[in-house]
Amino acid sequence: MRLEKKEIWFISIILMLIIALMMILINIWSSEQQNAAEDQSLPAAQSEExxxxxxxxxxxxTKQEESADASKxxxxxxxxxxxxxxxxxxxxxxxxxxxxxxxxxxxxxxxxxxxxxxxxxxxxxxxxxxxxxxxxxxxxxxxxxxxxxxxxxxxxxxxxxxxxxxxxxxxxxxxxxxxxxxxxxxxxxxxxxxxxxxxxxxxxRPGTLLGMFGEMRGIDVNAEDAPAPQEDMTRVYDPERFKIQEKNFAEWSRYISSNSDYKEAYRYYSVSDDNMKTVRIHEEEGILSTPSTILFTKNNVSSPDGISIGMSEKEVLSMLGSPNLSQGNKWSYTINDDLKFNLYFTEENLRYITLTSE
Structure with a gap:
């Protein structure tokens, strides 16, 4: 059966439209793949929560051309x-x-x-x-x-x-x-x-100790911005329960300052007392220290009750008891007027432990 010229022309138009549509779909798919590859190379954005x-x-x-004169x-x-x-x-x-x-x-x-x-x-x-x-x-x-x-x-x-x-x-x-x-x-x-x-x-640098310190400080900022709850001082705990690897805050501070494995990584300005201070880190052990904070980020350390990184909120409550102060994802246990044992949670699991001196 022979096709009329009009029919041949119509079929040709249909075929060209199909080919054009396929090319558009291929270009869209290729662009999406390229964007996905670029996104994978970017640092992970932190969530507000x-x-x-x-x-x-x-x-x-779009990077603009530099207009500065080379002679400047x-x-x-x-x-x-x-x-x-x-x-x-x-x-x-x-x-x-x-x-x-x-x-x-x-x-x-x-x-x-x-x-x-x-x-x-x-x-x-x-x-x-x-x-x-x-x-x-x-x-x-x-x-x-x-x-x-x-x-x-x-x-x-x-x-x-x-x-x-x-x-x-x-x-x-x-x-x-x-x-x-x-x-x-x-x-x-x-x-x-x-x-x-x-x-x-x-x-x-989210995977570094200082990046984790930033995440911990972010939880602190959230806690500071929230309405301040009343600290429950009726709960009194034995200070020995808040040691990490049998060391309290002062003992950890002395140990870190005398241990060459803890590198003086950064200096920073302390707004509260107008002084320069130092951050010391031990990346392998997952421990960061400032004059007021000892941060533990790995489950290679624990308290006498067995509190360690990765435990659930329910496990912590059953082993340690309720905190003196609960501010969202931050739980604080009061050791004395100046010292605290703090737990930081993400997705209901223990993310960080800190010993702090105010």
């Missing part, structure tokens, strides 16, 4: 965001006194905060959740530049993170370095605070 320090979904950034001085180039050269550096005239006195960011209308991170596949921008603005803003404005100033060779620094503050009509930025825990102002470096350090490591 777990950390209290939240980064919202990824926003794509190195000191000037240090005050430029190379990805967005039009961003303004913090307007700091003197490198002493509180940063917030010169640039009161905490009293300004911050519309949005974003963080730019350099990854193997390029630069990505992440939007900070409004719940976390206070951590970043206060972490910067509370810095005493006189106390935190340090000498550092800028050319030797890597792992830079750019924090961008979107105000009403202007965009400001500050550069933070993950390896040294410093921010850069006017070409000079200043140590960052504990909260700023832990927040950025939580996101950029």
């Amino acid at each position: 777990d950390s209290g320090m939240v980064l919202e979904p990824v926003e794509e950034l 001085s190195e000191a000037h180039l240090q005050s430029v965001n190379p990805h967005f050269p039009e961003d303004l550096p913090f307007p700091i005239e003197k490198t002493e006194g509180n940063l917030g006195d010169q640039f009161p960011l905490d009293k300004m209308s911050v519309k949005r905060i974003s963080i730019m991170v350099s990854l193997d596949n390029g630069v990505r921008g992440y939007t900070v959740s409004p719940q976390s603005y206070r951590v970043l803003v206060q972490g910067l404005t509370s810095l005493n530049l006189s106390t935190t100033k340090t000498e550092m060779n800028s050319s030797a620094l890597a792992s830079d993170v750019y924090i961008r503050f979107h105000l009403d009509n202007e965009m400001y930025f500050i550069k933070y370095n993950l390896d040294s825990n410093t921010v850069e102002l006017n070409g000079q470096h200043f140590y960052a605070s504990r909260n700023l350090m832990s927040y950025l490591h939580l996101f950029c």
Whole structure:
């Protein structure tokens, strides 16, 4: 049977439409596969429920051409965001006194905060959740530049993170370095605070001890922001029950300070007493120490009752009893007026243990 010309033409059109549709579907599938591969290479975003320090979904950034003249001085180039050269550096005239006195960011209308991170596949921008603005803003404005100033060779620094503050009509930025825990102002470096350090490591290096410290501090921030419950002081426990591996807070502090396996990893600024302090870590053992906190992250240690990482809330309650203070995912047992034994839970399982001195 012979087909008419109109029928042949009609069939040809149908075939071309089918082929075009198949090509579109193939392109969509290929694009989705590529995006999935890119997402797998990104750091895992922290959830609001777990950390209290939240980064919202990824926003794509197009790296802009640098407009800075090559003849400009190195000191000037240090005050430029190379990805967005039009961003303004913090307007700091003197490198002493509180940063917030010169640039009161905490009293300004911050519309949005974003963080730019350099990854193997390029630069990505992440939007900070409004719940976390206070951590970043206060972490910067509370810095005493006189106390935190340090000498550092800028050319030797890597792992830079750019924090961008979107105000009403202007965009400001500050550069933070993950390896040294410093921010850069006017070409000079200043140590960052504990909260700023832990927040950025939580996101950029979540698998490290300092990233875990950031997750723990995030739970603390959630607890601090929630309505304060009444601490139940009718429950009195034997202090011996809150030792870890037969050591209390003071004994752990002495042991860590005298043990060369615990490396002095970072220095940070303590806002509460205007002093510089040190973080010591032992990655293999999963233990981090500051002058006020001993953090345990692995189940290779336990209390006399057998409390260890990974146990369920029900198991902890049955073995140890109710805490003196329960604030969401944080349970605190009072040892005395200054010392506490704290348990941090995620998904109803024990995630971290800390011994703290106030």
